[in-house]
Amino acid sequence: MQRSKFKKSLPRKQRRLSEAREIELLDSRIEAMKPDSGTNPLSIPPPPPTAPVGRIPGGFSPYAGCKLFRQLPISQKTKDGLAPKYTEMSEIQRASLPHSLCGRDILGAAKTGSGKTLAFIIPIIEKLYRARWGPEDGVGSIIISPTKELAGQLFEELKTVGKHHGLSAGLLIGGRKDVDEEKQRVNSLNILVCTPGRLLQHMDETPNFECSQLQVLVLDEADRILDAGFKKELDAIISQLPKQRQTLLFSATQTKSVKDLARLSLKDPEYISVHAESMTATPERLKQIAMIVPLDQKLNMLWSFIKANVHSKILVFLSSCKQVKFVYEAFKKLRPGIPLKCLHGRMKQNVRMAIYLEFCEKTSVLFSTDVASRGLDFPAVNWVVQVDCPEDIPAYIHRVGRTARFTSEGKSVLFLLPSEKEMFTKLQAVEPKIPIQLKKPKTEKLQSISELLSSLLVKYPDMQHLAKRTFITYLKSIHLQRDKEVFDVSKLPIEEFAASLGLPMTPKIRFISQKQTKQKPSVETIHEQENGSKVVNREMQSIDRSNMEIEDDVLLPKETSLIDAEGNKPADLATRVLKKKKLKINVHRPLGTRVKYDEEGNVIPPLAVLADMDSGDGALHPDKVKERYAKLREEMKVRDKEDKLLHQQRLRDRRTKEKIKLKRWREGEEEDMEDGQSESDDTEKRKPKRSKIYFDSDDDGGGKKGKENVGVGADSISLAEQEALALKLLSSMHS
Numbered sequence: 001m002q003r004s005k006f007k008k009s010l011p012r013k014q015r016r017l018s019e020a021r022e023i024e025l026l027d028s029r030i031e032a033m034k035p036d037s038g039t040n041p042l043s044i045p046p047p048p049p050t051a052p053v054g055r056i057p058g059g060f061s062p063y064a065g066c067k068l069f070r071q072l073p074i075s076q077k078t079k080d081g082l083a084p085k086y087t088e089m090s091e092i093q094r095a096s097l098p099h100s101l102c103g104r105d106i107l108g109a110a111k112t113g114s115g116k117t118l119a120f121i122i123p124i125i126e127k128l129y130r131a132r133w134g135p136e137d138g139v140g141s142i143i144i145s146p147t148k149e150l151a152g153q154l155f156e157e158l159k160t161v162g163k164h165h166g167l168s169a170g171l172l173i174g175g176r177k178d179v180d181e182e183k184q185r186v187n188s189l190n191i192l193v194c195t196p197g198r199l200l201q202h203m204d205e206t207p208n209f210e211c212s213q214l215q216v217l218v219l220d221e222a223d224r225i226l227d228a229g230f231k232k233e234l235d236a237i238i239s240q241l242p243k244q245r246q247t248l249l250f251s252a253t254q255t256k257s258v259k260d261l262a263r264l265s266l267k268d269p270e271y272i273s274v275h276a277e278s279m280t281a282t283p284e285r286l287k288q289i290a291m292i293v294p295l296d297q298k299l300n301m302l303w304s305f306i307k308a309n310v311h312s313k314i315l316v317f318l319s320s321c322k323q324v325k326f327v328y329e330a331f332k333k334l335r336p337g338i339p340l341k342c343l344h345g346r347m348k349q350n351v352r353m354a355i356y357l358e359f360c361e362k363t364s365v366l367f368s369t370d371v372a373s374r375g376l377d378f379p380a381v382n383w384v385v386q387v388d389c390p391e392d393i394p395a396y397i398h399r400v401g402r403t404a405r406f407t408s409e410g411k412s413v414l415f416l417l418p419s420e421k422e423m424f425t426k427l428q429a430v431e432p433k434i435p436i437q438l439k440k441p442k443t444e445k446l447q448s449i450s451e452l453l454s455s456l457l458v459k460y461p462d463m464q465h466l467a468k469r470t471f472i473t474y475l476k477s478i479h480l481q482r483d484k485e486v487f488d489v490s491k492l493p494i495e496e497f498a499a500s501l502g503l504p505m506t507p508k509i510r511f512i513s514q515k516q517t518k519q520k521p522s523v524e525t526i527h528e529q530e531n532g533s534k535v536v537n538r539e540m541q542s543i544d545r546s547n548m549e550i551e552d553d554v555l556l557p558k559e560t561s562l563i564d565a566e567g568n569k570p571a572d573l574a575t576r577v578l579k580k581k582k583l584k585i586n587v588h589r590p591l592g593t594r595v596k597y598d599e600e601g602n603v604i605p606p607l608a609v610l611a612d613m614d615s616g617d618g619a620l621h622p623d624k625v626k627e628r629y630a631k632l633r634e635e636m637k638v639r640d641k642e643d644k645l646l647h648q649q650r651l652r653d654r655r656t657k658e659k660i661k662l663k664r665w666r667e668g669e670e671e672d673m674e675d676g677q678s679e680s681d682d683t684e685k686r687k688p689k690r691s692k693i694y695f696d697s698d699d700d701g702g703g704k705k706g707k708e709n710v711g712v713g714a715d716s717i718s719l720a721e722q723e724a725l726a727l728k729l730l731s732s733m734h735s
């Protein structure tokens with residue numbers, strides 16, 4: 001968690017009103033001059049920049065319609081935080097701030113890069129300031145962002161604009177190690193900028209963490225947070241927030257689904273869509289082109305593009321982590337002459353953040369998944385290249401929106417496979433328009449890198465594995481796309497694609513079996529189905545790939561009832577897939593089971609579900625909570641007991657093993673001793689030999705022979721002979 005305590009500005013008594021008087025004045029002006037609900041402040045003629053601001057003779061100056069931040073009823077501290085960078089408001093700011101400052105709920109849509117961040121940061125700071133919020137008041141506002149990088153960026157902006165205030169703020173995102181430290185401090189923070197998973201983790205795990213005083217809830221990239229991917233988490237979060245609050249939703253592609261909005265209990269929200277009447281859905285200074293590029297030419301095209309633009313900052317979108325990794329690793333080895341970086345969700349959080357910051361700073365190429373597609377404000381991106389087709393139009397709009405931000409210019413290019421041309425038609429048909437042109441690629445400038453990739457794969461076996469995974473993951477991603485008018489895995493030139501990645505052979509994709517579709521049952525197929533593997537092979541050849549599910553490198557039919565070529569029962573496999581899915585989306589697990597969080601903090605312990613199920617009104621009943629904790633305690637005791645027994649058993653096993661080992665060792669030692677005995681016997685027997693060797697080394701020449709002989713003689717003569725010899729020697733000495 002990062003924590004920020006906005007600095008208190010120095011008192012400048014002469015120039016400023018006291019805080020209390022300022023708040024009183026702001027409250028009065030906001031109340032007196034608030035725009036009518038449903039009006040568009042943009043249609044009100046702005047006052048001249050020199051017009052007096054605040055209390056004027058006969059009342060207060062109006063603020064709906066004004067163009068400058070300093071004309072708004074906001075605190076001097078916020079004005080100081082905005083200046084000098086921000087003076088004039090953008091359209092979304094002009095349209096929404098007059099409504100949000102007077103406490104209304106907002107559903108705001110405006111193009112990418114149009115300044116939506118300030119449109120929610122300012123009302124948050126102002127609301128808490130006017131409520132004289134302090135550390136003892138706890139969490140006053142929560143900003144939820146779909147990605148960690150975006151949350152980090154919002155947090156930085158919040159720190160800048162709020163730096164003169166006395167509010168505290170924290171960045172709560174998954175993947176950070178300091179969760180325990182976070183838990184200690186989170187209760188004293190006033191503004192939380194977080195990803196849904198981490199917020200929910202605190203709601204579940206942090207003692208005394210509560211948001212019952214929450215004043216403002218913000219969902220940035222609201223349509224993303226409200227979509228199915230975050231549904232469970234968001235519902236659980238919302239159920240723990242007070243209904244009495246201000247809610248601000250912003251995105252470049254806004255949801256209008258009544259069902260979605262009902263989940264958030266918005267109260268007469270202001271629908272602000274400043275670019276709805278605009279000619280285009282994308283930034284005006286953005287030049288957009290699309291090109292038809294066959295699958296096997298994509299990497300050649302990308303390489304050639306990068307080589308031709310080595311002085312540009314380029315953001316490249318690919319559809320999966322594997323592709324990002326492969327292209328990054330391969331291109332890095334081929335050295336295009338510009339720094340390369342990659343960003344995807346499987347990277348560690350600190351690395352992700354570092355890469356994000358580096359790309360903000362330097363001219364380079366960033367290969368990324370859609371993790372960088374929303375909200376990120378990389379300065380001065382020249383090109384956005386979409387190598388893989390976006391899943392839908394909002395995804396396209398967000399991706400291209402990483403360039404041409406605010407008042408800057410930018411260009412984007414979309415590679416479409418011949419089979420994906422329908423996407424171009426859809427982009428052209430959308431209202432407001434997306435001014436995109438179809439251009440022919442300049443094939444004369446195309447450089448082929450397929451052979452270089454092949455050599456790389458030979459040189460680096462890891463790359464070969466990665467290429468294989470890339471191949472499979474790409475097919476998987478195409479298959480899993482919802483829009484079947486655009487994405488059709490059966491139309492892909494699979495062999496050519498494999499070759500273009502440098503793969504020596506097309507990886508085997510195990511088509512488990514065919515879905516029994518109503519459209520396609522041929523007599524031959526049905527007859528053959530009952531006759532073993534030969535038939536299955538035929539099935540495999542005629543398989544309709546659009547009906548398959550893919551698990552890793554396995555394409556599975558969605559409904560399976562056949563036996564595959566390897567004799568597996570697809571039913572088992574299907575169960576396996578289901579089980580896998582179940583593990584991921586385990587929000588319906590029985591209550592009281594142990595809750596675990598992954599690095600992302602994505603698992604949801606459903607206290608909220610408990611409340612929902614039992615009460616139906618979404619409120620948490622203290623009795624139920626107590627009951628649950630009592631149950632948890634009991635379970636923990638049981639588990640504790642089990643753990644102890646297990647531990648004891650393990651100790652016993654270990655001791656037994658040690659005993660056996662010891663016994664074996666002793667037996668072995670005895671054997672060794674016996675062996676040793678025989679060895680020493682041998683040694684004894686070999687002694688002369690050893691002596692010989694020893695002396696050999698010590699004494700070369702005739703002496704050794706003599707000594708050797710002495711030794712042998714000393715051992716071999718009898719005691720009587722020895723005595724006789726000794727007497728002889730003695731007598732000779734005396735004589």
Ligand SMILES: Nc1ncnc2c1ncn2[C@@H]1O[C@H](COP(=O)(O)OP(=O)(O)OP(=O)(O)O)[C@@H](O)[C@H]1O
Pocket residue numbers: 085086087088089090093110111112113114115116117118251252374375376377401405406
């Ligand atoms: N009033 C302003 N004056 C000058 N610059 C501004 C103003 N408002 C925003 N900006 C700048 O414009 C850029 C884009 O702003 P911001 O990130 O808020 O856009 P956004 O609408 O949230 O984009 P996205 O839809 O991609 O999330 C930022 O660099 C921001 O600093």
